[in-house]
Amino acid sequence: MFPVSIFAPFPLPVSQAGLYFQNWGFSFSDAQKPLTITVALIVFLTLVSVAGTLYRRARKSGTAGLSIHEPTKIRDTLNEALQQRATHELRFEDENAQRIGFTCSPADIDSAVGITLEVSGFIKPQPSWVGRSVVCYFRIARQRKEPKWLFFSFATTIIDIDSRQAIPRITLAIPDQLDRKQRREHLRLDPPSEDIPEVQIWPETLSNLDHPEEDPPLLEYLVTRQENPLNILNISAGGLLLELRPPLPKALGTDLEKGQRFYIRLVLRDPEQGPPKTYQLLTQIRNVFVDPTHGKRLIGLSFVAHLPSTEGLRRWKSLDGKGVEEIEDWVFKRHLGLYREKGLI
DSSP states (O other): OOOOOTTOSSOOOHHHHHHHHHHHHHHHHHHHHHHHHHHHHHHHHHHHHHHHHHHHHHHHHTOTTSEEOOHHHHHHHHHHHHHTTOOEEEEEOSGGGTTOEEEEEEEEEETTTEEEEEEOTTOOOOGGGTTOEEEEEEEEEOSSSSSSEEEEEEEEEEEEEEOSSSSOEEEEOOOSOEEOOOSOSSOOBOOOGGGOOEEEEEEOOGGGSSOGGGSOOSEEEETTOSSOSEEEEEEETTEEEEEEOSSOOGGGOSOOOTTOEEEEEEEEOOTTSSSOEEEEEEEEEEEEEEOTTTOOEEEEEEEEEEEOOOSSSOOOEEOTTOOOHHHHHHHHHHHHHHHHHTTOO
């Protein structure tokens, strides 16, 4: 191609001008290829973005295969949960409930009455609950097929309570829709006591950032001890639910509040994987439930960071809500082991 200056005092000869425009045509043809690829890539990314938006909207709306509407299938699923005594977690739906939740066990299902649930002794149903909307979460185990767990939730209304029984009961209206989803990101386990032989807890202070375990623990659980000040109710890759029994240590304070942070040394035993493994974790209180009758406290702790078991420099790793992968694997394997022992899988 011949260079052309717009300031040239004389025009190109006719022979050179024809050759110039001929070469310019070839250059434009070559430039069309990357231009076409670029346009196609932009269109593709736009379609992917639109598809992602539609998918997220579909998930939020609970449609297209994520919900069950047939009354027969709803009844079969609820009956399966009843047979497995699947734990049901209820949360009040209105905004003023401050995300208060509690667990129940299914006692009966009757089309004419509703779903009867036994409420844990820690919670006392109130007459004001009747008529309130709740969201219920539960899971059932599948046999011989993947996935091993099926998670469900449904919205309904409390239609009756019965506090006269030794174990209080509430009755829910049978829902007209089941959603295939779970509330939590991480699978939880109600562990047998021998699965977690040791738990030690220290408060987070400026003086123990590097080696909190050098000080005596504020609270300690040992499976070999007959009386423990705390009990592990459940565990997941994202946190723990603890039951604290009075009298509480004075250093702990009378009021445990959301946001307080503690170091935890946690020992997990896996019957199939040899010796127990130890985890060092930084946790934060997510919620606190107080039993006014017995003074017990349920403390929900979220894992904030953990200290990998590597040699050399100690460096805490922030979790950013993702959970501890090794604990997640342990929880899943123990679920399979326990259900294998019960003959459910």
